[in-house]
Amino acid sequence: MHTPKATTRLRLKTRRAIGEAFQALDYKVLGTIYCEEGGEAFWKDRRDPCLRMGTKIAGALRNRLHPTGRSLYVGAGVAELPMLIMETLELNRKVEAYNLRKEEVDVLNEACHSLSFRIQAGEAQSATGSFDHIWVASVLNDPERFPELSALSYGRANPFTFDPAAFTHEREKARAMIDRCLQKLIRPGLVTTSVEEIPWITNWCTQHRTPYLVDEHEYPTAIVGDPVCFIRAG
Numbered sequence: 001m002h003t004p005k006a007t008t009r010l011r012l013k014t015r016r017a018i019g020e021a022f023q024a025l026d027y028k029v030l031g032t033i034y035c036e037e038g039g040e041a042f043w044k045d046r047r048d049p050c051l052r053m054g055t056k057i058a059g060a061l062r063n064r065l066h067p068t069g070r071s072l073y074v075g076a077g078v079a080e081l082p083m084l085i086m087e088t089l090e091l092n093r094k095v096e097a098y099n100l101r102k103e104e105v106d107v108l109n110e111a112c113h114s115l116s117f118r119i120q121a122g123e124a125q126s127a128t129g130s131f132d133h134i135w136v137a138s139v140l141n142d143p144e145r146f147p148e149l150s151a152l153s154y155g156r157a158n159p160f161t162f163d164p165a166a167f168t169h170e171r172e173k174a175r176a177m178i179d180r181c182l183q184k185l186i187r188p189g190l191v192t193t194s195v196e197e198i199p200w201i202t203n204w205c206t207q208h209r210t211p212y213l214v215d216e217h218e219y220p221t222a223i224v225g226d227p228v229c230f231i232r233a234g
Contacts, residue, residue: 061230065093071093131189134184135192213232
């Protein structure tokens with residue numbers, strides 16, 4: 001018997017809320033946060049693709065989550081807004097979202113002031129309780145926070161300037177961060193991550209004797225460009 005493929009199209013109310021949030025964002029301020037220069041041109045180029053691709057990922061994520069659960073978002077920025085809005089509006093889920101850049105947090109929360117969630121400025125490790133979904137995408141290879149890890153992940157490491165000591169420090173810092181976050185995951189649970197960060201998640205699962213399955217589908221993103229995927233853990 002043929003089983004129809006679940007639709008990834010979000011409800012009209014959700015799509016409208018996502019569009020209104022993107023419309024309300026202060027792109028002038030975001031331009032100074034995301035770019036040293038050329039921020040206005042950056043967002044003129046990326047705004048619509050970010051909205052379109054994010055909405056598609058939100059639809060795919062909706063089909064993988066249970067209603068009324070809890071999600072932890074590590075490094076929630078503009079790209080994560082469609083997912084946060086979908087979870088709270090369509091699935092009645094609770095979300096805890098964190099971002100280290102307070103200026104960006106203020107812009108995001110202002111644009112989403114009529115919605116039921118707030119993004120917090122700080123480390124996601126401080127979140128309490130447990131979650132059946134953890135979002136950690138383009139965090140462990142962030143060139144600002146982990147420059148040596150990022151260079152290695154993207155194949156840009158220069159053998160003459162690469163700093164092995166700094167890399168070791170960054171690796172342990174990232175490993176500790178992902179461990180504190182994934183310890184909060186209810187198993188079986190879902191992890192959304194970038195393709196480049198898959199080894200961090202699968203290595204953690206192996207070390208904790210947790211079976212995992214990496215979804216074969218990848219979804220492109222518009223800001224960093226790292227495609228994201230889903231991993232079932234447990």
